[in-house]
Structures are given as C-alpha cells and as structure tokens.
Amino acid sequence: MNAPSKPADPGALLDAGRREHFTDAGYYAHAYRARTDDIAYYVQVAREHGEALLEYGVGDGRIAIPLAQAGHRVTGIDLSAPMLDALRRKLKAETREVRERVTLRAGDMTEVALRKQFNLIICPFNTFLHLYDRASAEAFLARVRRHLAPGGRFVFDVSVPAPEDLARDPGRAYKVPPFRHPTAGCVVKYEEYFAYEHVSQILYVDFVFTSRDDPSRKWKTRLAQRMYFPQELEALLHYNGFAVMGIEGDFSGGPLTGASDTMIWHVERRVKTGNGARDE
Numbered sequence: 323m324n325a326p327s328k329p330a331d332p333g334a335l336l337d338a339g340r341r342e343h344f345t346d347a348g349y350y351a352h353a354y355r356a357r358t359d360d361i362a363y364y365v366q367v368a369r370e371h372g373e374a375l376l377e378y379g380v381g382d383g384r385i386a387i388p389l390a391q392a393g394h395r396v397t398g399i400d401l402s403a404p405m406l407d408a409l410r411r412k413l414k415a416e417t418r419e420v421r422e423r424v425t426l427r428a429g430d431m432t433e434v435a436l437r438k439q440f441n442l443i444i445c446p447f448n449t450f451l452h453l454y455d456r457a458s459a460e461a462f463l464a465r466v467r468r469h470l471a472p473g474g475r476f477v478f479d480v481s482v483p484a485p486e487d488l489a490r491d492p493g494r495a496y497k498v499p500p501f502r503h504p505t506a507g508c509v510v511k512y513e514e515y516f517a518y519e520h521v522s523q524i525l526y527v528d529f530v531f532t533s534r535d536d537p538s539r540k541w542k543t544r545l546a547q548r549m550y551f552p553q554e555l556e557a558l559l560h561y562n563g564f565a566v567m568g569i570e571g572d573f574s575g576g577p578l579t580g581a582s583d584t585m586i587w588h589v590e591r592r593v594k595t596g597n598g599a600r601d602e
C-alpha cells in the first residue's frame with residue numbers, strides 16, 4: 323500500500339476525510355473504547371457550567387449518554403447519519419428519563435441554527451479539526467456565539483500538533499497487531515498512513531484494513547484533520563469574539579506544556595471591544 327492517494331479534487335478528499343471515519347459506528351466504538359478520561363472530564367464541566375448543554379459533533383453519544391445519565395439535558399448536532407443512528411440505538415437501552423434528556427439534530431456544525439441558547443457548549447475529541455479553513459472555523463464560531471447564553475462557556479479539546487508527527491514519512495505503514503474487526507466479522511491486519519500538507523495544515527490519515535484470511539478483502543477509510551497550532555487558535559478565538567478563560571493540557575486539569583498531546587480550551591463570549599476583534 324502506498325501513501326494516501328489524492329484524487330484530483332481536493333474538496334472530495336476533505337469531504338471523505340470528514341465523513342469516512344464516521345461511517346462505521348461499530349468500529350468507532352471499538353477503536354475508542356479505552357478513551358474514558360474525557361467522558362469524566364466533560365461530566366465534571368457540565369456539573370459546573372450547565373444543566374442543559376449543546377454538544378457539537380455528538381457522534382454515537384460516547385460522551386452525550388453519560389452526560390444524560392448524570393442528569394443533563396443534551397442537544398447534539400452531527401453530520402454523520404451512521405453515528406446518529408448508533409446513538410439512537412444506544413438510547414433505546416437507557417431509561418425513559420435518560421432518553422428524554424437527549425435531543426438530536428442532523429446537520430453541519432457551521433450551519434445549524436437553533437432557537438435556543440445554552441450555558442454550556444462543548445465540542446469534544448477533535449471535532450473542531452474538521453473545520454478545514456478560516457471561513458468554516460469562523461462560521462462555526464459564529465454559531466457558537468449565537469447559541470451561547472450570556473456568561474456561558476464553550477469548551478473543546480483538540481490534539482496539539484507535534485512536529486515529529488507532522489514529519490512522518492507518508493509511505494511508511496504504522497502497524498498495530500491484528501484484531502477482530504467488530505463489524506467486518508473477521509480478523510484484520512491494520513495499518514495507518516499519515517501525510518501532512520504543511521501549507522493547508524491538513525493531516526490526512528488513511529486507515530487500511532486487510533482480512534488476515536483473505537488478503538483480497540482490503541478496504542481503506544480516510545480521515546482529514548486541520549492542525550491548529552496553539553497561538554493560531556488563540557488568535558482565531560480572540561478575533562471571533564471569545565475570551566480565553568483557561569487552557570488545560572490533559573483531562574486531569576494539568577497545564578498545557580510542550581509535552582501535552584491534547585489542549586482543552588475554555589472560552590467565553592468577550593463583551594468588551596478591543597483590537598478590531600469581533601465583539602458582541
């Protein structure tokens with residue numbers, strides 16, 4: 323398998339990169355089953371900031387369902403029908419009280435307009451990295467401003483771009499031991515390929531699966547993420563009307579340092595005018 327191939331239309335590659343990784347919700351749940359620190363973190367954030375909250379990129383409810391179980395009313399927005407279907411299936415196993423606390427809306431996070439404001443808006447686990455250019459990031463931040471109640475908080479977490487990760491050889495396969503694929507129903511060999519375009523700051527990842535018993539059964543899914551550097555993100559937030567209340571470097575509340583691989587941003591709508599920034 324060679325490096326990620328690029329179709330002639332870069333827009334098509336980005337569209338695949340925002341959708342393909344989220345078409346197989348069974349695989350998504352399996353791949354991220356050990357990721358639990360962020361769930362406890364967002365439950366705590368909700369305890370502090372909002373009985374009712376809005377989650378952008380709600381996905382299969384990995385975080386939304388525990389939030390609803392903890393008593394919060396969650397409105398979730400997502401682009402992926404398979405992820406939302408998986409969430410609805412999971413909700414069927416919940417009590418009526420939990421089910422009734424969750425409201426879902428299919429759509430693009432840069433576009434969906436709700437006639438409601440929230441004290442807390444969250445956008446967990448790299449969903450923000452699907453905003454591939456300034457126009458889409460600004461459209462999304464305008465939606466957040468519109469949906470955030472006065473004094474409300476917006477919290478999101480994204481990977482910290484690490485120079486060594488961005489410099490990976492696109493032709494090199496990063497392999498993990500074979501495992502039983504939860505939806506393909508066979509044992510697969512699994513490889514990842516990373517290609518970073520440093521002008522657009524897009525990291526393309528190809529996930530390649532090959533049946534161990536039938537190598538002719540081979541498939542690939544793509545993921546595209548825009549890398550946002552910390553200072554760039556701070557400027558984007560500032561000039562789109564947000565004040566940074568805090569940045570953490572892990573889900574235990576540790577500081578953002580050179581060793582952090584995650585950055586968790588806590589921001590609020592900025593009300594004072596300054597520096598030509600977009601204020602309320």
Ligand SMILES: C[S@@+](CC[C@H](N)C(=O)[O-])C[C@H]1O[C@@H](n2cnc3c(N)ncnc32)[C@H](O)[C@@H]1O
Pocket residue numbers: 340344378379380381382383384385399400401402405429430431432446447448449452
């Ligand atoms: C990494 S998943 C996070 C899902 C869930 N919040 C979690 O933590 O497991 C990113 C989600 O963002 C959604 N997404 C990507 N681009 C989107 C967009 N433009 N509008 C709405 N949802 C989007 C994907 O469909 C996917 O469900």
